[in-house]
Amino acid sequence: MMNKGAPLHWSRQGEQAGPLKFLLLLFRCLPVIILRIIAFPVGFFYFLFSGRAKTESSRFLKKIAPLAEDPKISKKCLSFFGPLRHIISFSLAIVERIQSWGGKYYVKDVHLNNDDIGELKYLLESGQGAFLIFSHLGNAELLRGLLNMEKIGISRKIPVTAIMDMKVGPNFISIINELNPQSGMGVIDANGLGAHTAVLLEEKIASGGLVMATGDRTSIGGKNIMLPFLGKQASFPSGIFYLAALMNAPIYFIFCLRRKALSLKPEYCMHVHRSRLSFDCPRKERLIRNSLLVESFSLLLEKYCKENPFQWYNFYDFWQEDGKV
Helix, strand or coil: CCCCCCCCCHHHHCCHHHHHHHHHHHCCCHHHHHHHHHHHHHHHHHHHCHHHHHHCCCCCCCHHHHHHHCCHHHHHHCCCCCCHHHHHHHHHHHHHHHHHHHCCCCCEEEEECCCCCHHHHHHCCCCCCCCEEECCCCCHHHHHHHHHHCCCCCCCCCCCEECCCCCCCHHHHCCCCCCCCCCCCCEEEHHCCCCCCHHHHHEEEEEEEEEEEEHHHHHHCCCEEEEECCCCCEEEEHHHHHHHCCCCEEEEEEEEEEEECCCCCCCCEEEEECCCCCCCCCCCHHHHHHHHHHHHHHHHEEEEEEEHHHHHHCCCCCCCCCCCC
C-alpha cells in the first residue's frame, strides 16, 4: 500500500521521454557539438521546472557529499547549484547515448583501463558470450552503441539482448530503432522473467551473444537484497543477479564514466570487472554466492559513485524502504 507523502518507487514515476525526443529531433539536423551546447539550457530548464528531479538530486548529493573522494567535489555537491550540475550532466549523457546509437561517437574518446576488458574482448573474439551488468552511473549505452558499430576491435557482429522494464522504457526502444533500424538489439521485458526466459538467454550466450541488465533498479514485488550502500541500507535486485548466475557464463560489471562531467569534449573511461565467483555448486551454496555477487557489484558501484557523484542518474530515492512505494 502506498504511504501518503512517501516517494514513489522509480517504476511508478513514469518515463521522462521529453529530453530524449527533443534531442533526437535536433540530432537529425544539427552537428553534435551544437547538441552538447543545447544540453546546458535544456538541463537548466529541467532544474527550474522539474521539482522531482531537483529534489531527488539534492537528496542524493547531500547524502554523498561527506563520502566523496575529492573535497572539491564534496563542496560542489553541497552547493545550491549542485543539482543543476547533476541535471546538466544527465542532459549531456543523453546526447552521447543518441550519438553512439546514431553511429557518430568516436571510439578514440573511450579510454580502456588495464582491467578485465582484454579478457572480455578475447572472449567475444573467440565466439563466446557473457552476461554484463551495468548501472545508472555513467553511460552504459555507450558500450552497447560501440558494440553495435563494431568499433571495439571485435571482428564479428555481437548480438545483444537487453533486459529492460518495458512499462518504463518503450520510448527508449523506439528511439534506438529510429536511430539505427539495423541495431538488431533484442529486448526482454524484466517483468516477464521466468524459466523459459532463462533457457532463451542461455541459448543467446552460448551462441556468442551478450545479455545486458542493470543491477541498481529493483522491481515491485521482486526478490531484493538489503545491503549497506553509501552509509545506509538500500535494496538491490537479487533476481537479476541470480539469473546471471544461472547462465553458467562469465559475468562482468561495466562502468563507463565521463572524465569531466560538464565538458563539451566528452571523453570516457570504461571500467570492466569480471566476477570470479563460480556457481557450479549446490543450490543452497549458489544462493549464498549470489548474495556475494550482489555485494561485489554494490561495492564497485559505491566506489565509482564517490568518485563521480554527478554521473549518478537514478533520480529517485534509492534508499526508500520496500513497502513504502
